[in-house]
Amino acid sequence: MDASVIVVGAGPAGLMLAGELRLAGVDVLVLERLAERTGESRGIGFTVRTMEVFDQRGLLPRFGDIETSTAGHFGGLPLDLTVLGAAHGAARTVPQSRTETVLEAWARELGADIRRGHEVTALTEDAHGVSVTVDGAPTALRARYVVGCDGGRSTVRRLAGFDFPGTPATTELYLADVRGVDLPPKMTADPSAGGLVMIAPLPGGITRVIAAERGTPPVRRTGPPEFGEVADVFKRLTGTDISAAEPVWVSAFTDAARQVTQYRRGRTLIAGDAAHVHLPAGGQGMNTSVQDSVNLGWKLAAVVKGTAPDSLLDTYHSERHPVGRTLLTSTRAQSLLILGGDDVAPLREVLTELLGHTEVSRHLAARVSGLDIRYDVGAGPHPLLGARLPRLALDHGTRRRTSTELLRTGRGLLLDLTDNPTLRRRAHAWTDRVDIVTATPREVPGESPLHRTTAALVRPDGHVAWAAPGSHHDLPTALERWFGPAR
Template sequence: MDASVIVVGAGPSGLMLAGELRLAGVDVVVLDRLSARTGESRGIGFTIRTMEVFDQRGLLPRFGEIQTSEAGHFGGLPLNLGSLGSAHKSARTVPQSLTEAVLEAWARDLGADIRRGHEFTAYVEDSDGVTVTATGGDTNLRAQYLVGCDGGRSAVRKAAGFDFPGTPATTELFLADIRGADLSDRMTIERTDKGLVMVAQLGGGVHRVIVGERGTKPTGRRTESPVFSEVADAFKRLTGSDISGAEPLWVSAFSDAAHQVTEYRRGRVLLSGDAAHVHLPAGGQGMNTSIQDSVNLGWKLAAVVHGTASPTLLDTYHDERHEVGRRLLANTRAQSLLILGGEEAGPVRDILGELLDHPEVERLLAARVSGLDIRYQVGGGPHPLLGLRMPQLRLIHDNRNTSSSELLRTGRGLLLDLADNAVLRGRAQGWTDRVDVVTPSSQDLGDHHVPPGTAALLIRPDGHVAWAAPGAHSDLQMALARWFGPARRTRKGQ
């Protein structure tokens, strides 16, 4: 084997997966067809859940000063994200180029082998692994598993024959980051009977401009990026303003097409990120969901590679993230109607605007676009946190202040013994090679995120609660075995 895992694609999902695998001690090779990062920044921020995930890996300081906000939107209708009560806010104006640079540096620091200028062309799977063919010097590479993180036009997805059903594009939109244009009076979403214009300030005199004209259904896939004159012409037709004298930093086109693979795993081949789902990039959910796909997959794939868990654990990756992707496409398609629809969508906007005056409705949609409403099926039980992400707990352990997020930075499972229960700790002994057992000397449950009386919480490496006491019907050891594999064998008396 040249590596345990070969990842194709060095975008956010591929780099996050590489880091997660290396954190777990799995050797990984990342292949990317480009010789260097593009510097393009399709995604420009993080949802609250991605901020939590990055905190769980200690990555936030690597981004420097991050501008955050409690303001969000659903299809252009404003949302107050502060009502969700997270320890974090959403991040604004973090360019995807910086995200990729940070994740690549992290993955390389952990020992990931990232090879640029190596284009995946084919693979062959057998009972022991996969043989990957690539150009650029790596004729054939062997690994146990292959993961396609190579975007919406994924070569891995096509080579493996994944079904990719969905709805075709109805509108083409242009995106351009420009410098030197006075757009201070257009910092909003403008709808006209001819289309849509969105303008956002990115800092440093740079603005992001998105333009969509009605009736511009794509006739086919572009093989090259549009030229800036196309953007400027469309902007002038819709607004009457001329931005042709601005300096374009980069220009792209996208559409409202929505597709999702029917399965995220086929044998030894898995898909993550845009290789598995494409949609209108409403609220930056695409990149954020892609990163979270890889956080869900990484620890599971590592456990299977190490032999501590059965390959059936990988089936839970499909079960959990396919449903997340389905809901993602549903909410972005709904937002597409609100954002791109004309007068016919006005009554829907009006009614939804009235509904958002009700706090419970606003919280529901805020949680949806922030990634905080995801609940995995981890086992029956009445405890309200089961399957949800673990809200950050402030703790004192080993005579120092810490938090549940900091305790997850090892990439291992975490059993929080909140009641100092020696019997509970004893039942977890067979898994301490994979799960950290922590008995804090005090804890701040804060804002009632954790129900009073909660005695223990088993948290997966991706930050989701897999078991809780009291309230889970399953036994702790059953939950440990389900998510972390069988207990290790120990000598008698140990």
């Protein structure tokens, strides 16, 4: 074997997965078709949940000063994210190029082998591993598992025969990052505007412009559009001429929505845009991709290391496929609101009225923030079961720590909230995979999510797998389910 795992694609999903695998001590080889990063940035921010994920791994300081906001939107209709009561806001101005720079540096520091200029051309799986052929290489590379993180036009997805059904594109949207223009931030998607216009300031004096004329069918392209096309559409929609601006990057995308039917086929798995493509409403695609990798990384590492059975990998599909399906439903609904004409005006009016109700606003805010995800970890009435553990302040001996800090090792976490030696003794046989921490929540007891909770088992991805009281399974059963048999 050349590596235990080969990851194809060095975008956010692939680099995050490489870091997660190395954090668990698994050797990983990343193959990237491009010889160097393009510097292009489709995504320009993080959802609240992705902020938590990066906090869990101690990565947030690496991004420098992050401008956060508590303002969101669903299909252009404003949302107030403060209804979520989350510790983090959403990050608005982090270009994807910066995200890739940070994640690549982190993965390399942990020992990931990242090889650029390596285009995968063939893939063959057998009972013991997967052989990957790289263009120009004399011999194939071998690994126990291969993960395709190679984007919407995924080569791995095609070579491995994954089905990729969905709805075809109906509209083309233009994107341009430009210098030399002074445009105020803006988002217009009402019927009278004739289409969609978005203007967002980015670091370095760059302004992002997105424009789409309603009813414009997609063009079959072999490369990016000319900036003149973008400027013409922008002028027709706004009356403003930006043709004299300096284009830094120009691209086009569509509202096509597709998702693979399975996230795993034997020893080949799919993550990120390779698994799901859609209208990039609210930047949810890159964020979902990063979270795919955080869900998969610790599971794949446990199987490779032999501490958990191969069946643990099946929970990657059972947990993340529904998330991807919900993502497509959400972005298709937003596509109707953003790109629809007068015929969807009544829908906008009704939805605007509904957003005046706190529960509706909270539901959609959680949806676009990634905080509504709850996995099936077993029955029980505890409100945190399957959900992510929020960022909480804890007294740990004489130290004050946060729940996200305790997850930075990438291991499981058993929170003993009542200094219970019996609990710790029952979990002792898993201490090679799970950290046991005795701590006390600092929040006001009646307001803490851990109010009246005596213990909680948290997976490496931050989701609660067991809690007491409130789980119908006992602790050893939960530990074995998620971390494999006792030592």
